[in-house]
Amino acid sequence: MRIEELREEEFVCGSFACAGCGAILAVRLALKVLGPETVVVTTPSCLLGVTTFYPQLAFKVPCVNVPFPATAAAVSGLVAGLRRKGRENVRVLGIAGDGGTVDIGLQALSGALERGDRFIFLCYDNEAYMNTGGQRSGSTPLGASTATTPVGRGAKGEDRPKKDMLRIVAAHNIPYAASASIGYPADYIRKLEKAVKAGGPAYIQVLTPCPPGWGYRSDLTVHLARLAVQAGQWALAEYEEGAWRVKEVSNPRPVREYWALQKRFAHLLQESGGEG
Amino acid sequence: MRDYRNANEAVALAVRLARVEVVAAYPITPQTAIVEEIAGQIARGELDAEYIRVESEHSALAACYGAAVAGARVFTATSSQGLAYMYEMLHYASGSRVPVVMAVVNRGLAAPWTIWTDHQDSVSCRDTGWIQLYVETAQEALDTALQAYRIAEHGEVLTPVMVCLDGFVLSHTEEVVEIPRQEEVDSFLPPYRPAYYVDPERPAVFAPGMGPDLYPSYKRSQQLAMEKAREVIKAVDEEFGALFGRRYGGLAEPYRCEGAKAVLVTLGSVTSTAREVVDRLRQQGHAVGLLRLRALRPFPAQEIREILGGAEVVAVLDRNCSFGLEGAVCTEVKAALYGLARQPQVLGFIRGLGGQDISQADIEEIFQHALSFSPGRR
Structure with missing residues (x-):
């Protein structure tokens, strides 16, 4: 499917997402690919907060909200319930942020992946707990300043590398796992289509820059989502039938170019005298 | 048909007879025989249900919740630590008004670690918005699990139900059960037909965010549903009795309370022991x-x-402790009696924690203690 072939119909509208929110763009594109016969399962997160605060329902598809650790477990329940009711045509899309996926949601996700249910799990990765004000998660990159990894004397931001969630997911030997970026929508859409056709659990972790969380101007979201890939800070990878494919970067950029646009990395450039 | 069954097997039979559609469960002692037997029923082709083998109790209830909002009749079972692990999901299920039925095979909570029975696990969850029914026998476990679906799925109740049964004393002890x-x-339990379920034709949100303007009205609706459940529990027990010839007293079951000066209040299997003591003391002339x-x-x-209004002394036997106060049931019995013109003396006894026999x-000692309290000594 090419971008021009995406359906016109919108399935997310009237959300309270921030200007320049990468996550809402990722969800918008995902639902355009999955279509109306879909149920969204999500957790208390930015996404819940901006889409389903009663009486608001910013989805044109049903939405089931569950506790923070429970996304994938509830997904399993819905898959079983819909199958039992003869409505397995309804696609079950679990959506969680990075915290709800790689931290508190990891156990339930592992269980659901291992059980082999047919569903799609979308992790929108903005690299910290943005809904609660930007505390670090297991998905926060090395060096990033967050509310709980502040910069100060003897503290240089996040001191551990980002959790390699894609490999953890792939280790479950599921039919399809991929990382994507909203800065590469054609690639992202192609991966969503593959996830739909996977016939078993499919996982996509999509990079969704966050203007308030990362500290940048709201018109730079897509630019940063591209630059992250070009600067080697985000890989566009795919795991399919036991094999890895990683998109080669044709126009690599220096990492400082990526860092320089975001407050969360400002201390790294000051430290290296702008030469980083 | 009559057979020797323990309460775990009796509950699994009820799950089959209720034609449960989705089961999600995680094993924990002393609940395990329930989930093993259900797996066996499915394997033998006796029950046509989806069985989700989850990786935790939290996920067990989350999966039941997901299946229930898809419109399926669901079941799970747990004990002790497993129930504690489910805690936040308990509120999601009751707040979203999904009629989950769960067997709680009562067991004490660690630390110190124990596998034996008391009621600390379920009593600690009494404010989660679930209906809690405590059974006395394996027969009642079977019958109450069937009744539980009628109660939970009632259109004006839509509240999940815990069927609480004592670990080992009931769960692992065979008795003659009428199946x-x-x-x-x-004919007693029709298929579950929810008014609201996940349907792309009618998009809706389950468990939305809610501001302070509306949140209280939803919590009030849960309280009203619980009030409604009082009469529904009684009516369902009556209807069950008319069909099957077994009744359990609805919400509360008195035994030889006519003219009683001292009345013992119990929950669960210890009631059977207490009946014998009451018979003997009555024979000896004690009221x-x-x-x-x-x-x-x-x-x-x-x-x-x-x-209890006519009694002089009420003794409450708690298999739990609300630390810093007393047994939880004792407090509640006192609260129920508050405001009566003539109030009985209420004595609390905490016994049987962690499986203590x-x-x-x-x-008998509790009764002697109660009988030694005369009105003049209040």
């Missing part, structure tokens, strides 16, 4: 009686006032 025929159960609370939520306050001698 109802499938046709009879089908004693017994009141078994079948429902802890909704709490049978009206029944307690009616049945409660013997006839123990119960």
